[in-house]
Every structure is written in C-alpha cells, then in structure tokens.
Amino acid sequence: MTRPSLTRRSLLATGGAAVVAVGAGAAARPAVAAPAESSREGDPPTPAEALRRLLRGNHRFVTGHSRHPHQSLDDLHELAAGQHPFAVTIGCADSRVAPELLFDQGLGDLFDNRVAGNIVDDLLLGSVEFAVEEFGSPLIVVLGHERCGAVTATIEAIHSGGTAPGHIGTIVDSLRPVVEPVLDEPGDAVENGVRANVRAQVRSLLERSPIVAAKVHEGALAVVGARYDLDNGRVTLVS
Numbered sequence: 001m002t003r004p005s006l007t008r009r010s011l012l013a014t015g016g017a018a019v020v021a022v023g024a025g026a027a028a029r030p031a032v033a034a035p036a037e038s039s040r041e042g043d044p045p046t047p048a049e050a051l052r053r054l055l056r057g058n059h060r061f062v063t064g065h066s067r068h069p070h071q072s073l074d075d076l077h078e079l080a081a082g083q084h085p086f087a088v089t090i091g092c093a094d095s096r097v098a099p100e101l102l103f104d105q106g107l108g109d110l111f112d113n114r115v116a117g118n119i120v121d122d123l124l125l126g127s128v129e130f131a132v133e134e135f136g137s138p139l140i141v142v143l144g145h146e147r148c149g150a151v152t153a154t155i156e157a158i159h160s161g162g163t164a165p166g167h168i169g170t171i172v173d174s175l176r177p178v179v180e181p182v183l184d185e186p187g188d189a190v191e192n193g194v195r196a197n198v199r200a201q202v203r204s205l206l207e208r209s210p211i212v213a214a215k216v217h218e219g220a221l222a223v224v225g226a227r228y229d230l231d232n233g234r235v236t237l238v239s
C-alpha cells in the first residue's frame with residue numbers, strides 16, 4: 001500500500017501552523033465519534049499520520065475527552081507477544097509530563113525515553129535507535145515542557161557561576177551550552193531555554209545518528225520538537 005510520506009523538513013516547516021490545522025480538524029469532529037485508532041492493526045502509520053494521531057490524542061486530553069485506549073487486560077495479553085509503538089518520545093522525567101496521559105495513548109503505543117531535561121545522550125540515543133530499527137516507529141517527538149526544572153537549574157548555575165551538586169551537575173553541564181546563548185534574548189529565560197533545548201535535541205538526533213538520519217531521508221521517519229504547556233495540557237510543535 002502506497003501512502004504519501006511527510007518528511008521531517010516539511011513537518012518542521014509547517015511548525016505551529018500544523019498544530020492549528022490539526023487542532024481545527026479535530027475540533028470540527030466530536031472526539032467521541034472519531035474512529036478507533038490502533039497501533040497494532042494493519043500497516044504502520046506514516047510519519048504524518050503518527051503525528052496526527054498524537055495530536056488528536058492530546059486534543060482529547062485537553063478537552064476532557066480522553067479515552068484511555070489500550071489499557072485493558074486484553075490489551076496487556078495481546079501485547080505480551082510483541083510491540084509496535086507508533087511513536088518514540090524523548091521527554092522530561094517531570095512527573096507532570098507523562099506521555100501516555102497527555103497524548104491519550106496506552107500500552108504498546110509509545111516508546112518512551114525520559115530523563116530530566118529531555119537530553120539526548122549516548123544511552124538515550126541507543127534506546128531511540130533501537131526503537132527505530134526494531135519496531136520501525138515512524139515518528140520521534142522531542143517533548144520539552146513549560147517551567148522545566150532542569151533548564152531552571154541550568155540558568156541558576158550560570159547566574160551563580162557554579163554548578164549543581166552531585167550528578168545533577170551532569171545535567172546542568174549538558175544543558176549549559178544550549179541555554180547560555182539564549183539567556184539574553186527577550187522574554188522569559190526559562191521558556192527560551194526550553195525551546196532552545198528542544199531544537200538542540202532534535203538537531204542532535206539528526207546529526208549524531210546515521211540510523212535516524214537515513215530513515216528521515218527515506219521519508220520513513222520524522223523527528224519533531226514539541227512543547228507541553230503545564231497550565232492547559234496542550235502540546236504545540238516547536239519549529
């Protein structure tokens with residue numbers, strides 16, 4: 001079955017406009033009447049379809065229409081034999097940014113990678129490449145979030161001229177070169193740092209992983225950056 005593909009470049013190029021378009025489409029339909037979505041039936045979705053599926057789920061979440069799909073014992077038993085997650089997430093460990101909840105997905109849907117500051121280090125990169133190679137997941141989402149503590153700690157360390165205690169310093173040292181260049185930009189420093197970090201981690205994925213870059217080039221995979229709003233639960237793309 002031939003399907004139109006959407007490259008990372010075109011996904012990123014649409015930026016916030018894509019969110020508006022998808023959001024408007026989802027709003028035009030009653031969320032409860034939308035067809036069931038499964039990550040385990042038929043062909044894997046295209047990158048664009050996977051992104052739409054995630055954003056539709058987020059729309060259900062923010063409008064109070066979450067379906068909590070794929071969370072039954074039957075789903076658990078079906079998935080015991082294997083998984084086909086349709087998206088790979090790289091998110092912060094923050095307890096308020098749980099991908100299955102905010103995207104209204106369930107077991108077997110998302111291959112989650114979470115660490116404070118959503119940083120793509122070598123271990124995390126290996127985890128992402130495993131998902132892309134093993135399961136053919138068509139979408140990677142780098143998900144930063146509003147008021148990220150890791151970004152805040154980094155800014156505080158820069159201002160104080162020090163670093164953070166223990167291994168927290170490893171996180172701060174990793175984020176410092178990303179956050180420092182945008183510190184003097186207009187607006188909120190943490191918000192600027194969060195967005196700069198999302199962009200930096202997307203770039204890092206593409207530059208450091210030949211596996212990811214090749215699949216993006218083929219049109220089989222897209223990498224997008226996104227920001228989660230702690231106040232209203234909405235996910236918007238960061239271009």
Ligand SMILES: [Zn+2]
Pocket residue numbers: 092093094116117118145147148149150151
């Ligand atoms: Zn965070």
